[in-house]
Amino acid sequence: MASTSTTPLLDRVHDPEDLRGLADDDLRQLADELRQEVIDAVSHTGGHLGAGLGVVELTVAIHYLFNTPKDRLIWDVSHQCYPHKVLTERRDRIRTLRQGGGLSGFTSRKESDYDPFGAAHSSTSISAGLGFAVARDLRGGDENVVCVIGDGAMSAGMAYEAMNNAGAMNSRLIVILNDNDMSIAPPVGAMSAYLSRTISSRSYRTMRNAARELADQFPRAFSTAARRAEEYARGLLTGGTLFEEMGFYYVGPIDGHNLDHLLPVLRNVRDAEGGGPILVHCVTQKGKGYAPAEGSADKYHGVAKFDVVTGKQSKPTPQAPQFTKVYAESLIQEAEDDERVVAVTAAMPGGTGVDKFTERFPDRGFDVGIAEQHGVTFCGGLAAAGYRPFATIYSTFLQRAYDQIVHDVAIQQLPVRFAIDRAGMVGADGVTHQGSYDITYLGTLPGFVLMAAADEAELKHMVATAASIDDRPSALRYPRGEGFGVEMPSRGEPLAIGKGRVLREGSTVAILSYGTRLYEALSAADSLEARGLSTTVADARFCKPLDTELVERLARQHDVLVTVEEGAVGGFSAHVLTHLARAGMLDRGLAVRPMTLPDAFIDHGKPYEQYEEAGLNAHHVAAQALQALGYSDADAALLRSVSA
Template identity: 70%
Template structure:
């Protein structure tokens, strides 16, 4: 086994792990500082400060390797300058061809090495938007409504002000999840467990078992790391852990590694789980309030990266009735059932369809589990076509709806149903709009799918697409 430690002295948030603390104690010890002070004096007298600085860097690595990694059974090699390929590549070849048990190669690098703007602000180049190559200035997002992440944090703070048992957990992403704001307000009730989503989930389960109200705020793709714990430590025990799932759907510059494509499917199959998806910032606030009140089972609510819709926030945030959706617009021929923030695109599609003479109902499901069976069966019964729209992979909300309709015999009477999901590929990064355009989940695609189900020709879809483009 060959382990490469990429030592770039970089983390998105302040490190909280025992390993980091161990290193810090080692290099701040009295003996180390005395030796360092003596070495600096000698180096200054000999005018070799730069060489001494590099030597110290190597000595630190040797000390740490000797005292830690070799005690763990690894043969330690390093530290090595990760930017000097003439040195690095031969070492990697040697350890590859060696036969001396597990090896740890300590490689020292600098994030952004060779590009001055990145060297000066390495934390700003984790997810990169368009930027000026000469100056390094990244394209700033336009002002507007608060982000969904901030809306979540603000509502959680309001809930915590009313209820002392509300606590928050993050796995090394306090800024990314908005829990830095919660931590400023309630420092004793916010826990950063480091990059350990499995522990975050089990820790939340333990808190819930003891009567606390834990909110585990974790990106959708990062929660995948803790799925075993979600099943065994939370769902089987039916503990009221609340999962705040950030980065639902497509995420723009963060690309496919952060795209929240699968959580509806992998959480919706768990017995007892309450699973919600916010259509806008008011709905998100109401889902936070709802989750706070769910004390008899696990719950989760998902919301995207980016800003809200700009809808006015009410003074009083009312929780939702569990498993109940809402009709946003009444029609008669076509029904569009949306889960999540595709609701805005669904309404645009309904406008375009209505302009062509196709009366369209738009509903916000709110819950992927439990489904609003009465609402779905009514839509199926009263419309010729039913379209489900979601920001998730196949096997999620649309599949749950199909299963319900089949079980209740609602497919026996000629209902035309189409499910619209993310495509069965990992999409490259782009702007969110362009990514949803590629995915076929924008308004023109929703309208076109409805027309196709109605048996209309492509000319009708092209007229609607042109009207939407003009608007």
């Protein structure tokens, strides 16, 4: 009986060795089947779609021509790596993408030998690739190192730092620029493909090198002029002068979806003799081959589960407003009353809500690209000039600008307001995107005001609070996803700086929450009250300045103090414990139990599952209090099982 598979060629490819057994003429069909497989897989799991569809042909060509995994293939950001995963022994797990216990949505060293370097932040590939290339040279190896960097990643300074270093070191390195929306390339077509094949060929490079050697026999002024004339002439035909000036041999642009163009150029590059870095400029289209994604690259960059036929995404009906939406609306309200309020983001206008702000105030919303370092210092300049900038950046990406936060903002006490989205556990994006560290790394800086919103109403008030702080830097953090459905004020009102609030009064156990674990703390209090343990629940609101009066009152009036936060060790609890120790209050029999994220990296999954792994759900909080009061581990375990 004939096979009814819709992917007959792909079914034969378990790994790149199988792929290399195919003929050139088979690759077009294989690419079509691979694109179909990626669309179907992501329709079941959700995830990044458009970027992966744009590199299907490129992925096929690289694995077909290069001897992976011996040849090292490094993806920048790597949200486009799903086709790569299908071809590298992971097709049978591709429908577990971003699910708990399943495949990561990014490259991962622990997942496969075909992922030599993990990446989920931007612009790291050339630096890492140069490291692999130099290591190869030091040990006398002969493998190729291929870096694929997306055009968005080329907006970050780190990429140019790496290129500058690579050009100076002259190690053999192949960089493929996947240009899918920069519009920096001249029209792509047959002539461009011909020129790219020609200048990447061995004969051209041999002739070029021979001409250079001949020119070197003449006086230096002549040889320098000849070299510049050749580079200038080639630049006129192909573009790429910038890359040439940085020491790269530039090839392109070529159509990244045309295998008849890709294969000969990549063969030439692979077989090129001599050293030095090469940059191949490929022009591609995000979402290629799937009409809904081609027509709306932004909406299909990252998707929920969707219907393949219609493209409609299966997003649940929200039960409460999204934190990001509340932030955007609150900031717009502040900007309506104060023309000095401006918003800055780093390549994430939609993810942070700054796109909504910019729609309302086109001249006061700024997207600086994937350049968090520049963005923070840019905000420092705005603040020094009398404006009220809100640096609106995900927690995980703000890490990239820590030196600028210290040197350009904190030391100068400039009133930059950091709005930190995606605080705490982020779900499917996993370990590389968890907002785990900002409390700790900002909490060490003198003069900062640090706030964490417990719910969407508190966030509205904290935006107003940050807008009112004019004498020092401040930060407010809030999670991804929906709020709790609390009653919303019509507009935010500035909070008293450094003052928390008590939501529930008791006498035996005190739970002091910083951030959105407040509602887990309230649930834990219900469990403890059911066991006859009178429990106080307080919302700290501020980590700095700490509400020392509240902390001391809780310590004096209770037998146990449990602190709860969605951050790493060294954060809010460290500030509480330091104050209690200095006040001599830890010598009075008080049992303090700090609850933080564990000293471990937590992989992708649903947020509740991640907090379960972290030990920060309600039953964990109650169990900590019980153990501190001397209850047995069995009692705590029973509580945990009942709660679960």
